[in-house]
Amino acid sequence: MDIILLGPPGAGKGTQAQRLVDRRGMVQLSTGDMLRAAVKAGTPVGLKAKAVMEAGELVSDAIVSALIGEHLDQSAGKGAIFDGFPRTQHQAEALDILLGERGRALSHVIELGVDEEALVERITGRFTCATCSAPYHDRFKPTKVEGTCDVCGGHEFKRRPDDNEQTVRTRMAEYRAKTAPILPYYEERGLVSRVDGMASVEEVAAQIDRILDSAR
Numbered sequence: 001m002d003i004i005l006l007g008p009p010g011a012g013k014g015t016q017a018q019r020l021v022d023r024r025g026m027v028q029l030s031t032g033d034m035l036r037a038a039v040k041a042g043t044p045v046g047l048k049a050k051a052v053m054e055a056g057e058l059v060s061d062a063i064v065s066a067l068i069g070e071h072l073d074q075s076a077g078k079g080a081i082f083d084g085f086p087r088t089q090h091q092a093e094a095l096d097i098l099l100g101e102r103g104r105a106l107s108h109v110i111e112l113g114v115d116e117e118a119l120v121e122r123i124t125g126r127f128t129c130a131t132c133s134a135p136y137h138d139r140f141k142p143t144k145v146e147g148t149c150d151v152c153g154g155h156e157f158k159r160r161p162d163d164n165e166q167t168v169r170t171r172m173a174e175y176r177a178k179t180a181p182i183l184p185y186y187e188e189r190g191l192v193s194r195v196d197g198m199a200s201v202e203e204v205a206a207q208i209d210r211i212l213d214s215a216r
Helices: 013-024 031-041 044-054 061-074 089-101 116-124 165-187 201-213
Strands: 002-006 027-030 080-083 106-113 126-129 135-137 192-196
Touching (some): 002 013, 002 165, 013 027, 027 061, 031 044, 044 061, 061 080, 089 106, 089 165, 165 192, 192 201
Parallel strands (some): 002 106, 106 192
Antiparallel strands (some): 126 135
């Protein structure tokens, strides 16, 4: 079963993808992670990508497609979760070709719907312990004792520099402008399902499970 998880940054795609990897034995194909790994390993595709990035240019769809093809071949027999690809209709069409060449096809395209204002609050309130990386949130999961980590007792905390309102809203706008328009391409084929990305992690997981199990 091959699926696409769609949603803006902070919607929880990574968390749900990891859960599917752990519980269903699927393979998460994140283009960003794959590119970094290929460059580090010095694979033929990685060397091409490195040359492009060092020239200050964007990695082409052809390179990304080749990278995905390699990973699909390596994970034959396992369902794939596409994260970060496709982002455009051209990439969506390229993915159809990649899968078709291997006798595969998409089963579901799942969009994690979010409320922008709530998402801004969710992301901008995140922080972690600088010592043990335990996660917290200003409103939803504060430390039991202010200024002290519940796990290790540390007193230093950190926030990601891009967890700020302006960055979150910019990413939301980019998602709406670039990625969301591919949904009609899949809706015409009856592949799209939507879940409430603002629900708890457990409830979102349960919604995704019901979608995936409905195909059996």
